[in-house]
Amino acid sequence: MSPGATVRLSRLLAMVPYLAGRQGIPIAEAAAEFGITERQLVKDLELLFVCGTPGHLPDDLIEAEWDDGHVYLGNADAIARPLRLGVDEALALLVGLRALADVPGLHDRDALDRTLAKLEAAAGDAVATSAQVSVQVDGHVGPLAEVRAALTGGRRVHLTYFVPTRDETTERDVDPMRVLMVDGRWYLEGWCRRAEEVRLFRLDRIEAIVVLDVAAEVPATAVRRNLDEGLFRASPEHTLVTLELDPTASWVADYYPVESVEDLPGERLLVRLRVGDDRWLRTLVLRLGGAGEVLDPPELVEAVRSRAELALAAYVRP
Numbered sequence: 001m002s003p004g005a006t007v008r009l010s011r012l013l014a015m016v017p018y019l020a021g022r023q024g025i026p027i028a029e030a031a032a033e034f035g036i037t038e039r040q041l042v043k044d045l046e047l048l049f050v051c052g053t054p055g056h057l058p059d060d061l062i063e064a065e066w067d068d069g070h071v072y073l074g075n076a077d078a079i080a081r082p083l084r085l086g087v088d089e090a091l092a093l094l095v096g097l098r099a100l101a102d103v104p105g106l107h108d109r110d111a112l113d114r115t116l117a118k119l120e121a122a123a124g125d126a127v128a129t130s131a132q133v134s135v136q137v138d139g140h141v142g143p144l145a146e147v148r149a150a151l152t153g154g155r156r157v158h159l160t161y162f163v164p165t166r167d168e169t170t171e172r173d174v175d176p177m178r179v180l181m182v183d184g185r186w187y188l189e190g191w192c193r194r195a196e197e198v199r200l201f202r203l204d205r206i207e208a209i210v211v212l213d214v215a216a217e218v219p220a221t222a223v224r225r226n227l228d229e230g231l232f233r234a235s236p237e238h239t240l241v242t243l244e245l246d247p248t249a250s251w252v253a254d255y256y257p258v259e260s261v262e263d264l265p266g267e268r269l270l271v272r273l274r275v276g277d278d279r280w281l282r283t284l285v286l287r288l289g290g291a292g293e294v295l296d297p298p299e300l301v302e303a304v305r306s307r308a309e310l311a312l313a314a315y316v317r318p
Contacts, residue, residue, distance in 0.1 A: 008254065011036070012044060012051075016062070019073045030071055042066065048073075093119055143209045144179070147188050150211045151176040157190075160208035161201055169207060170194070175216035177224060189225065191218045198222050238274035241281060242296040245269045249291035252284070270295075282307045 011034055019030065031041040045064045063074035097116045150157045157176060162169050172194035180187050185202055192199040240259070245252055247267040252258075262270040275281045278300060285292050285304050294301045 008044070012048065015044060016048065016073065016076050019071055020076050023072050024070045027066055027069055027071060041071075045071065090119065090122075143206055144186055144203055146209045146211055147176065147179055147203065150216070151179060153211075154216050156193075156212045156214045156216045158210040158212055159201065159206055162205045162207055173212070174199070174201065175218045177218055177222065190216075191222050198225060200225065238276045239278065239297065239300065241273055241275050241294060241300060243271045243273070243285075244293045244295055245271055245288075246291040249288045252288075252292065278303065286311060 015030075015034065018033070019025065022030075027038050027041060031038045034041070036044075045066055048062050048064050051062050062076045063072075065072040065074075094116070097119065147157070149155075155176075156173055158171070158173050160169060160171055172192055174188070174190040174192050176188060176190040177198070178189050180189065185204065188201045188203060188206075189198065190201070191197070243252070244264070245268060250267075250269055253261050253269055253271050256273060258271050258273040260272045264270055281294070281300065282304050285294055286308060294304050
């Protein structure tokens with residue numbers, strides 16, 4: 001599931017019991033509570049309108065009304081009830097949390113321990129079963145041992161690091177902050193002395209590492225990145241791109257972090273997003289197969305057109 005879709009699903013699951021318990025709440029107030037625009041709230045309500053319990057008959061779907069500027073939710077009792085985990089679900093959570101506890105550099109281990117204790121107290125039979133299951137995370141991808149040693153000893157490291165978007169190898173000193181696994185890959189997060197800011201380094205892209213006999217000095221202003229919405233974090237330095245999407249490509253607005261979305265006639269969308277790697281965008285547009293078009297900036301419009309022409313030329317036979 002995409003980061004954007006994951007965030008929306010979490011919001012919808014929280015929205016149902018919230019709205020069901022506050023019948024007639026003004027749209028503006030509900031939108032402010034969830035930190036979204038009124039337009040996004042209406043889109044969420046339109047989606048809730050076709051959600052419900054299995055069967056998909058009228059009586060199975062959530063009833064949502066908002067025409068008078070106030071939100072009313074009905075037929076949502078089943079979804080609004082507190083979640084009760086089955087044995088298999090509790091087992092999966094217990095095993096996952098115990099595996100997470102073994103990750104080095106975990107930021108808030110106390111919170112994890114408290115959560116695990118509460119789940120164990122409520123899980124019943126799943127506790128005994130989970131004790132028979134163990135998860136081994138591959139720690140032999142990249143210089144994980146050296147990174148762990150530097151983190152534990154509070155030492156600075158010197159990295160020879162490959163940057164694929166620029167196809168170059170760089171040298172830099174980094175003060176480690178934590179080690180984490182995201183989407184099956186190990187990362188070092190640290191204060192990069194070359195960039196003078198917090199950076200993430202994929203361990204399998206570290207070509208060489210030296211643990212220096214220098215104490216790591218992470219500035220007090222350094223903040224760990226929030227990875228709840230994925231690894232990519234747009235910045236003003238990234239290229240602002242405008243895309244026009246057909247209805248069949250509207251998933252792009254949910255799948256990737258975007259700055260704005262506008263409705264166009266024919267259920268098309270005008271989407272603006274920031275891109276750190278132009279090559280990634282060219283590949284995305286070609287993948288859409290005509291369902292998406294770059295409108296701006298002009299140089300990227302031309303780059304996509306040239307790439308498409310080269311691709312088509314490969315199919316032309318003498």
